[in-house]
Amino acid sequence: IRKFNKMDRLFLEEMEQTLIQADVGLITTEEILEKIQRKNPKSRDETKELISEIMAGIIQEGELCQKNGLGVILFCGVNGVGKTTSLAKIAHYLKKKGKKCKLVAADTYRAAGIEQLEVWAEKLKIPVIKQFQGSDPGAVVFDAINSGLSDRDDYLLVDTAGRMHTREDLMREIVKVYNVVLKKIPEDHIEVLVVLDATTGQNGFNQAVEFKKYLPVQGAFLAKYDSSFKAGIIIRISKELNIPIKFVGTGEKIEDMDTFRKKDYITNIF
Amino acid sequence: ILRDKFEDVFRFIKGTGKIRQENIEQALKKIKMAFLEADVNYRVVRHFIDEVKKKALGESVLKSVSPSQQFIKIVYDEMVKLLGTQTVSLPETFPVNKQTIIMLVGLNGSGKTTTAIKLARKYNKSNPVVIAADPYRPAAVDQLLIMGKKYSIPVFYDKKETFPLRIIQKGIKDSKEKKYNLIIIDTAGRMEMNKELMNEIKEIAQKIKPDYRIFVADALTGQNLINVAKEFQLSTPLNGAILTKFDSDARGGAALSLKYLTKTDIFYIGTGEKLNDLDKFSPSGIAKRILG
């Protein structure tokens, strides 16, 4: 900060505040501001532009993996982030592209976890594979895979129970579910999406770290992006964990979903 | 943990024997880092750092024997000051000769429905009923009915009614007839910038006049929580808050920001998905947790 005159120092502090309040986090904010200082921008606009460029270099977009044969998309994440709703949105998106899908109600734990998914299945007019509250999620997934293979479906979308990433027992449970899939489906046909809540602060990074530790997380679905939060944490997640953000949720309705575009995301930070 | 972070800052102070401006700057930077990592609001951090700086450079500290211990004490005392020293909570029981109405509001997925059931269990002796006033979320009513049946908690619902206000009015009438004393209203999640949904809450509060309007937020929420709380506050003055998901490794800085910037008391914290996972908010417990 010493290289700048007082006026610019104030502006840098302003930038620090903007980024911190966008939940970018102190570590990532300082890395960005350090890079800025080395480039020695001459104006405020140039500074903002540089920051945007740096972010654009870090943030990763991505698409759903496309493969012939049955694909399984596994939705994981902590409690209440928007897994079930986001799954329904992806099902709607795939159906519009002409893909044959089934929903898999593998949240056998939470009250009405299955019923909630059934409502979406009915709205979408697509089948749902389910058992009952308390049954083994692996068993539901096992049934679903057999059904998906015999019916030659394009995708199975697996809903799982919310789980705190700090609960080792629950993390091992979802690994078991993944392994049930892996028994019958090749690894490159399984997509693990971690659902992140845009209103979450620094803990979002911890969540992504843990889910990536246990599962081959290929992408993130950023739900509740229609909130007043900027979800700055995805910058660090993209950079340090190599997890691309594939979709954003923008509301509670089935069509409230967009492909994640880093250009719009970066504009929204400012 | 924070104490270790300060040990090396103050190690060279022991040599020279006094806390100087430079030592303080380093120590304050560490506090800033710890707080921001804990999701404490940026404005609260700035204010806090200024207060601690003033006190730490004060005469009494410069004369102290153990600078790091004194510094930590100043930080800790200042935090407890922000968090409040007393546990303000809901009353132990509610009056038996009338209805007390609690309304839960908050962002989507913050834990309102689960908390409604937990509160009903906690106040079992006050003859509670939960009103399922979320007609929007798929299977929201089923969620309450299933939990209500499992834990023997009465739930009032009307699956045909699409207006929350009407569900609540019918529920209150029904609760008076059945002589329930504590009415807990579970409302739909909503984003604070959704004018229509915020007006809905405002209207419900005006017509129903709940005794307690409680903001349910999760401990994982980021910097903007304060603005969310303020918006809810504008729609209906909040009596207090419940912060959920404290069983995560989120440090809970949101508690500090909420208390300091909106003066909202925190009645309880949610510590899990089970019925009994609702604990009283302890300012000193949270202070230690935020400091890491």
Ligand SMILES: Nc1nc2c(ncn2[C@@H]2O[C@H](COP(=O)(O)OP(=O)(O)OP(=O)(O)O)[C@@H](O)[C@H]2O)c(=O)[nH]1
């Ligand atoms: N505004 C908004 N609300 C959303 C979005 N995605 C999900 N929600 C809402 O967030 C709440 C929780 O969504 P769920 O899909 O039940 O979340 P979940 O992760 O499956 O929750 P658990 O299974 O209990 O862990 C519901 O009220 C949803 O309508 C979004 O993109 N925008």
Ligand SMILES: Nc1nc2c(ncn2[C@@H]2O[C@H](COP(=O)(O)OP(=O)(O)OP(=O)(O)O)[C@@H](O)[C@H]2O)c(=O)[nH]1
């Ligand atoms: N680990 C943990 N999970 C919690 C806690 N409180 C609620 N949950 C979970 O968080 C998820 C969302 O809880 P809900 O009670 O459905 O949240 P809500 O605010 O009613 O959601 P909407 O009605 O959609 O706005 C569920 O999976 C709950 O079991 C808590 O204190 N700790």
Ligand SMILES: [Mg+2]
């Ligand atoms: Mg779910």
Ligand SMILES: [Mg+2]
């Ligand atoms: Mg609810």
